Amino acid sequence: MKIWELDDEYDSLISFVKKGREGKKHDVREAVSKIREAVLSRGDRALVDFSVAWDRWEKEHPLKVTAGEIDEAASRVSRKDLKVLKGMIRNVASYHKGQRMPKRAFRKKGLVVEEGPVPVESVMVYVPGGTASYPSSLIMGVLPAQIAGVKRIYVATPGRGGAINDHVAAAAKLLGIHEIYRIGGAQAVYAFAYGTASVPKVDMIVGPGNAFVEEAKRDVYGSVGIDMLAGPTELVILCTEAHSPGTVAIDMFSQAEHDELASVGLFSSSREHLDEVTKSIQGLLDSAPRKETIRKALDENGYMVHFTDLARAVEAINLIAPEHMELIGDESCVPSILYPGIIYVGPCTSVAMGDYYIGTNHVLPTAGAGRFTGGLSVDRFTKRKVVVRIDRTFIETYGDRAERLARIEGLPAHGDAIKARKELP
Numbered sequence: 195m196k197i198w199e200l201d202d203e204y205d206s207l208i209s210f211v212k213k214g215r216e217g218k219k220h221d222v223r224e225a226v227s228k229i230r231e232a233v234l235s236r237g238d239r240a241l242v243d244f245s246v247a248w249d250r251w252e253k254e255h256p257l258k259v260t261a262g263e264i265d266e267a268a269s270r271v272s273r274k275d276l277k278v279l280k281g282m283i284r285n286v287a288s289y290h291k292g293q294r295m296p297k298r299a300f301r302k303k304g305l306v307v308e309e310g311p312v313p314v315e316s317v318m319v320y321v322p323g324g325t326a327s328y329p330s331s332l333i334m335g336v337l338p339a340q341i342a343g344v345k346r347i348y349v350a351t352p353g354r355g356g357a358i359n360d361h362v363a364a365a366a367k368l369l370g371i372h373e374i375y376r377i378g379g380a381q382a383v384y385a386f387a388y389g390t391a392s393v394p395k396v397d398m399i400v401g402p403g404n405a406f407v408e409e410a411k412r413d414v415y416g417s418v419g420i421d422m423l424a425g426p427t428e429l430v431i432l433c434t435e436a437h438s439p440g441t442v443a444i445d446m447f448s449q450a451e452h453d454e455l456a457s458v459g460l461f462s463s464s465r466e467h468l469d470e471v472t473k474s475i476q477g478l479l480d481s482a483p484r485k486e487t488i489r490k491a492l493d494e495n496g497y498m499v500h501f502t503d504l505a506r507a508v509e510a511i512n513l514i515a516p517e518h519m520e521l522i523g524d525e526s527c528v529p530s531i532l533y534p535g536i537i538y539v540g541p542c543t544s545v546a547m548g549d550y551y552i553g554t555n556h557v558l559p560t561a562g563a564g565r566f567t568g569g570l571s572v573d574r575f576t577k578r579k580v581v582v583r584i585d586r587t588f589i590e591t592y593g594d595r596a597e598r599l600a601r602i603e604g605l606p607a608h609g610d611a612i613k614a615r616k617e618l619p
Contacts (some may be wrong), residue, residue: 196491199469200461200501204510207499211514212404214457215494215561226409229380237390244381245353250335255356257392259374267363271467279365282550283333289553291340293572304588311576316394318386320401321407323352323378326452327359334555336369342575347371348396350386352378379403380410385420387414400570402427403559421570422559426455428516429545430534433460434523435502436467437541443474445520448546452483457495459516461507463523467539468498494615505530515564518545535564589615 319335353376389395408425535558
């Protein structure tokens with residue numbers, strides 16, 4: 195990984211990060227468009243063909259996983275692992291219950307506006323299943339939807355060899371989810387966005403995925419709602435002091451092991467610290483279980499940054515707006531850090547704990563989307579319902595002004611509609 199000098203290479207660093215993101219989008223766009231055409235034209239047949247080709251199906255399976263298969267897969271999960279899943283569910287539920295949007299009423303003389311949340315009716319929660327399994331992502335997607343009151347929740351996850359992951363099945367059972375489809379990738383997004391003979395059309399699609407899933411979600415937005423663009427994972431670590439090089443290296447590994455397209459950056463005020471972290475990476479890499487994925491991610495998308503001005507480093511991180519950020523050292527800058535999807539502060543607060551047991555959601559905006567949106571939450575599954583009542587008092591007070599504004603804007607029918615109310619007996 196190159197070490198950038200922030201004082202001299204600020205613009206070049208930002209350009210490197212942004213070009214990496216755009217390059218990923220460009221590379222997958224053409225492939226995703228072909229998947230879209232296939233799903234729209236051939237429906238279930240295309241979904242099965244993709245699964246045979248990419249998920250190593252040796253025979254064809256129904257797209258919907260049967261209740262018996264879910265029970266059988268879940269039965270293979272040990273009591274110890276079930277206890278771990280239950281503990282995560284409790285923590286995530288406890289945190290997210292506090293996110294419910296309150297009802298409120300706004301009153302003014304002659305006017306009452308009532309507003310409150312209405313949940314979307316149907317949601318597909320995407321659970322990645324490429325080179326790893328993610329029961330945690332199922333929990334993170336399903337629980338906020340349930341708390342919001344979503345009536346129909348479906349899960350889509352790749353079925354490797356036709357089978358779903360045992361721990362994903364167990365998490366689904368614990369949450370009372372029975373509608374699971376063994377479909378992955380962009381094809382799952384298109385199937386649920388538009389519907390097929392076997393796959394229902396939904397109102398909303400949520401969940402993290404690879405670059406292909408992210409591009410498909412971008413494409414279907416408008417036909418369905420999406421949570422956010424949550425593509426390949428990102429992490430920036432900001433060290434204002436020379437924290438344990440081995441610990442920093444492992445934290446970088448923890449995100450790089452997700453995906454070869456993962457982006458990992460380290461900002462440090464010490465050039466020597468950066469050198470020590472580099473040595474730790476080299477020393478730990480050969481023994482890492484997912485070393486090839488980590489190596490490629492760090493080689494192609496990793497970066498280290500030496501800074502002398504903390505405010506300038508924070509400015510750069512706000513501009514990058516990574517999915518995750520860790521801050522180790524001087525915490526006085528926390529109020530100035532605005533746009534990472536989530537900020538973990540202090541030497542004990544790792545992204546990995548947030549992924550599993552803190553209770554905060556790990557479905558977070560990537561590729562700079564943190565500059566305008568936040569992570570998955572209960573309110574993301576609701577729309578604001580607004581009910582308005584006005585009486586003659588309000589019309590008498592404001593009707594002339596509203597009618598005048600309509601005439602100013604050249605919309606006479608608007609003005610006439612207001613005038614007609616003023617003239618009601």
